[in-house]
Amino acid sequence: MIQINQLTKTFGQLKVLNDLTLEIPDGQATGIVGPNGAGKTTFIKTLLGLVKPDSGDITISGIHLNGNYDYRRNIGYMPQQARYPEQMIVSDLLDFIEDLRGEEAIYKQNLINEFNLQPELHKQLRVLSGGNKQKVGATLGMMFNPRILFFDEPTAGLDPRSSFIFKERIQKENNAGKTVLITSHIMSELEQLVDHVIFILEGDIKYYGRIDKLLKENRQERLEGAIAKLMEEPIQ
């Protein structure tokens, strides 16, 4: 369970997160949507401890985030773009993170096979294509089998086949009871992957709930239409 209470973050003059309060139960698949600069990435980064909130508190699986770091053992994160040390070899990077955590990556080989990364393993990261770097990022995020998974625009650089494999994998993880949080601009993708959606606009939560309910309320067939409609509403 992720509990967020009155979370506020400003960058200079800009209020990126405005007094957010919400709860994400275990095992729920949630999409985070909103226009560029709405605070989606900041929201995820705050949960990860990369960004320090101005006020408010966050509790993840019963652990209160307050300079605490061990809770991250339960979280897998795949960033928007993944640029790693260029000279590093893929397998070295995976091994290094394993050593760093002092933990066996039980899904490592499995993910390498699934994403077809085997031929890339002994290459330096700088020669990898954008899509393959994404796959390395996804492997790093999931290989320790964490209970909570954060994906920031995961399929942005993936070809259709990899994207398909990736989405299947997320569904599998979610079916296994993992909590999944995805930001994306591709609404059709979210419809496939998640059943709940958080719509953030200028740091405020405009909607948080089930997708089917949102569709019904706005009399829309597709998520895209419903979100577009929400965005048209004047901001109170």
Added chain:
Amino acid sequence: MMRVYWQILRNEFKTLLRAKWVLGYGLIFLLLTDTLFRFAGGGTEVWVSVSNIMLLLIPIISLIYGLLYIYQSRDYLELLLTQPVNRSTLFWGLYTGISAPLTVAFIVGSALPLVWHGGLTEGTASQLFLVLTLGSVLTFIFVGLGFVMGLWFYDDKIKGFGFSIIIWLFMAIIYDGLIMVVIFLFGDYPLETGIIAVTMLNPLDLARILILMEFDISSLMGYTGAVFNQFFGTSLGTIASLAMLSLWLVIPSWMGLRVFKKKDF
């Protein structure tokens, strides 16, 4: 905690060595010392020259490298920060992981020619030790300053580079110029004690003076040299300069740590 630290340190070493340019950096010092041995014939002259080049090269290279490292590793830092590791441990791992290979390259590069040139006599052993120690300390100080600049101006690289160059220019050139101006303007007053205090505030000046003292070049500086010798030659002077150098070691890394711990990545 220690395990995490060693893992990061080891990884930085590996990555840096693979980047090869650190080897090139060491090679510069190797060629330098080797050439000096061939032309100056060993002894004090070699180490005076090495120290001159070192005072010029080490600060700017360490500073820019520390800065570049932060700028180039943003996503990598993010990856590390999302692992269950402590920010302080991570900072020390990265900071020492960058500074130590540079230091090793400098030490090995400068000292290796001794193997085939011999030339380590009782007289030059302490000179060599001083030059190598100061070079190492300066590496850590300036990598630390580079880290601070990179973290401070995380999203504004132009400012980061600009201020770093200014810091270097100030410490390496302008500072001495200002001291000269002061001496020139107020030469009629007994300034020596004040000048000693002021030079100790700049790590490059401090290093330069320690080298001057060690190599006995201070006698060339007339009265000022004598005053310097009187201070830095005593145990009080040694302790004071060591204390100042340690302070210089601590301040940039402490500032870097503070910024790193509070920073939004």
